[in-house]
Amino acid sequence: MHPTKIIINKEQFTNNLISLKTHVGMDRKLCLPVKANAYGHGLVQTAKIAESFVDYLAVACLDEGIALKKNGIKKPVLVFGSFDNEQISDLIKFNLEITVTSLDKAKALEVYCRTSDTICRVHVKFDSGMNRVGALDSEIKELIEYVAKNPVLQLIGVYSHLASSDSPDNELTHQQINKFKEIAKLAKKLKPDVICHLANSGGVAYYPESWFDMVRPGIISYGYYPSKAQHGHIIKVRPCLSLHSRIMHIKKLPEGLGVSYSHRFTTAQESNIATLAIGYGDGFRRCLSNRGQEVIINGKKYPIVGNICMDMLMVNLGNDSANVGDDVLLIGTQSNEMNIPLESISEKLGTIDYEVLVGFTNRVVREYA
Ligand SMILES: *Cc1c(COP(=O)(O)O)cnc(C)c1O
Numbered sequence: 001m002h003p004t005k006i007i008i009n010k011e012q013f014t015n016n017l018i019s020l021k022t023h024v025g026m027d028r029k030l031c032l033p034v035k036a037n038a039y040g041h042g043l044v045q046t047a048k049i050a051e052s053f054v055d056y057l058a059v060a061c062l063d064e065g066i067a068l069k070k071n072g073i074k075k076p077v078l079v080f081g082s083f084d085n086e087q088i089s090d091l092i093k094f095n096l097e098i099t100v101t102s103l104d105k106a107k108a109l110e111v112y113c114r115t116s117d118t119i120c121r122v123h124v125k126f127d128s129g130m131n132r133v134g135a136l137d138s139e140i141k142e143l144i145e146y147v148a149k150n151p152v153l154q155l156i157g158v159y160s161h162l163a164s165s166d167s168p169d170n171e172l173t174h175q176q177i178n179k180f181k182e183i184a185k186l187a188k189k190l191k192p193d194v195i196c197h198l199a200n201s202g203g204v205a206y207y208p209e210s211w212f213d214m215v216r217p218g219i220i221s222y223g224y225y226p227s228k229a230q231h232g233h234i235i236k237v238r239p240c241l242s243l244h245s246r247i248m249h250i251k252k253l254p255e256g257l258g259v260s261y262s263h264r265f266t267t268a269q270e271s272n273i274a275t276l277a278i279g280y281g282d283g284f285r286r287c288l289s290n291r292g293q294e295v296i297i298n299g300k301k302y303p304i305v306g307n308i309c310m311d312m313l314m315v316n317l318g319n320d321s322a323n324v325g326d327d328v329l330l331i332g333t334q335s336n337e338m339n340i341p342l343e344s345i346s347e348k349l350g351t352i353d354y355e356v357l358v359g360f361t362n363r364v365v366r367e368y369a
Pocket of ligand 1: 218
């Protein structure tokens with residue numbers, strides 16, 4: 001087995017879900033987004049662990065939904081993404097809940113259902129200000145009515161997505177919430193038990209008015225806040241993922257030798273250099289080369305040196321020794337003082353935690369402990 005692995009702390013993860021459910025109220029539905037391999041945590045396993053703690057699961061696309069249903073997930077699965085006509089039969093066959101973003105899409109679904117004598121479960125998507133997908137102000141009323149009154153399309157939900165909810169008291173977010181309130185009212189008139197949902201992680205953390213009937217917190221369920229700005233971390237969640245590898249080789253190099261491709265690092269004195277079985281082929285990004293990013297070996301921090309390779313990277317142990325086979329912690333917490341936060345990586349890369357998490361490749365073994 002590949003010595004590089006991501007370990008998911010199941011108890012921490014389910015504690016996060018319990019905290020979120022408690023925060024929004026037990027009578028509100030909790031939908032866990034498990035798109036993009038459950039934010040790197042492993043699609044099917046994560047969904048299985050979460051299933052009894054959530055009301056809904058959500059994925060981005062058909063294939064992710066099929067993977068869940070083929071692996072025995074029983075809770076409703078909403079597909080956030082829009083669909084092509086050739087995907088309709090599988091969306092229905094696997095009992096996935098379908099996002100309808102326009103009247104044309106609703107009509108395509110209806111045609112399929114009528115000709116195959118079936119019905120399907122629909123969430124209508126309203127564009128309240130993200131300006132990405134969904135029916136606009138001028139179209140939404142007609143679309144909701146069309147679905148609500150249609151014998152083969154079951155109106156299950158109406159939803160929208162917040163564009164700037166990662167900080168409190170954002171003007172656009174207040175506008176989106178107010179717009180959605182009106183649409184929710186309209187939808188409830190046609191179908192009182194329709195599930196209206198709007199809140200992502202930022203909405204859950206900072207905008208109680210955005211909670212409606214169901215919330216869809218992604219990143220915060222995995223233990224990270226949607227932005228780095230310190231707004232007070234008001235919900236008790238913690239990361240449940242850690243990244244581990246092993247030392248595959250150690251050599252003592254004299255002063256003045258270059259290490260790895262292009263010799264971008266040169267030993268300043270005699271140094272023990274450890275080579276780990278992880279590289280950008282695992283999703284440990286090459287831009288972290290020579291940036292002082294640290295790893296923990298035997299309770300001590302050491303810097304990554306030289307260019308990160310596809311399958312290996314080098315760490316400078318200085319005068320310290322270690323053994324081939326020793327465990328290395330690249331992301332996560334060993335003890336209170338000893339931890340390598342994911343943010344230390346996303347900050348250096350100039351990106352958000354989300355992108356680093358979903359970047360870990362399939363080669364990295366996922367373990368659930
Ligand atoms: C990804 C996604 C979410 C979750 O977003 P977070 O910022 O991770 O909480 C919620 N709703 C929709 C429609 C999404 O695509």
